[in-house]
Amino acid sequence: MATIEAIHTATIQVLLADGVGRLTTTRVSERAGVSVGTMYQYYPHKQALLFAIVERQLDLIVRAMLEAAERLEGCDLRTVSDGLATAWLDAKMADLVSSRAIYAIAAEFDLAELMSRAKNLMVEAISPLLRAIPDARFADPDVTAFMLAALLGGTVRVVMEAGSSEDDLERLRQELPRACLGYLKMSACPLCPSDE
Missing domain, CATH: 1.10.10.60 (Homeodomain-like)
Structure with missing residues (x-):
C-alpha cells in the first residue's frame, strides 16, 4: 500500500x-x-511504527538468506560460505539508509523478541545447509549455524553503525566471505576416508 x-x-x-x-x-x-x-x-504510537520498520527490514534480510540457503543446498564449503556472506551483504546493503536506521532503533528499544525470531529463522535455514555440504562435516551444525549468523550480523553491524565509507564497505565485501570460510573450516570435523 x-x-x-x-x-x-x-x-x-x-x-x-x-x-x-x-x-x-x-x-x-x-x-x-x-x-x-x-x-x-x-x-x-511511535513504538508500533518503529517496530514495524524493524520487522520489515528483518523480514527482507531473512527472506534473502532463506533464498540463498535454498540456492546453495548441496554446494561445497567455499561456495556455501561465499554465498551466505554475499547474500547477507547484498540484503543489508540493498538499502543502507534503512539498515543504518534500524541500528539506531535497536539502541533505543528492546527488540529482543524480533531479533530472536530472525536469528532462529536464520539458524533454521543455515543448519540444514551445513549438514548437506559434501566436503565438510560439523559436530553440531546448529551451533555452527548460530555462530555463523552471529559472525555475519555482528561484523556488518559494527561496520555500518560507524557510518563507514565506500572503501570500508568494499573491504567488508572482500573480507567477510574469508572470515566465514575460516570459521567454517575451523569448525569442521576432519572427514573420515569414507566421507571424502
Missing part, C-alpha cells in the same frame, strides 16, 4: 535527520504527506 510505504520512507528520513529521540508521529506524518489520523490508523 502506497500510504504505508510513504510512512515507512518518512520514518527512515526523520530517524536519520533527527534521531530516535526526536522522532514523533506528527513529524513522520508531515514528511509522509498524510494526516496524523491516518498515521494512527496504521500505527497507534
Whole structure:
C-alpha cells in the first residue's frame, strides 16, 4: 500500500535527520504527506511504527538468506560460505539508509523478541545447509549455524553503525566471505576416508 510505504520512507528520513529521540508521529506524518489520523490508523504510537520498520527490514534480510540457503543446498564449503556472506551483504546493503536506521532503533528499544525470531529463522535455514555440504562435516551444525549468523550480523553491524565509507564497505565485501570460510573450516570435523 502506497500510504504505508510513504510512512515507512518518512520514518527512515526523520530517524536519520533527527534521531530516535526526536522522532514523533506528527513529524513522520508531515514528511509522509498524510494526516496524523491516518498515521494512527496504521500505527497507534511511535513504538508500533518503529517496530514495524524493524520487522520489515528483518523480514527482507531473512527472506534473502532463506533464498540463498535454498540456492546453495548441496554446494561445497567455499561456495556455501561465499554465498551466505554475499547474500547477507547484498540484503543489508540493498538499502543502507534503512539498515543504518534500524541500528539506531535497536539502541533505543528492546527488540529482543524480533531479533530472536530472525536469528532462529536464520539458524533454521543455515543448519540444514551445513549438514548437506559434501566436503565438510560439523559436530553440531546448529551451533555452527548460530555462530555463523552471529559472525555475519555482528561484523556488518559494527561496520555500518560507524557510518563507514565506500572503501570500508568494499573491504567488508572482500573480507567477510574469508572470515566465514575460516570459521567454517575451523569448525569442521576432519572427514573420515569414507566421507571424502
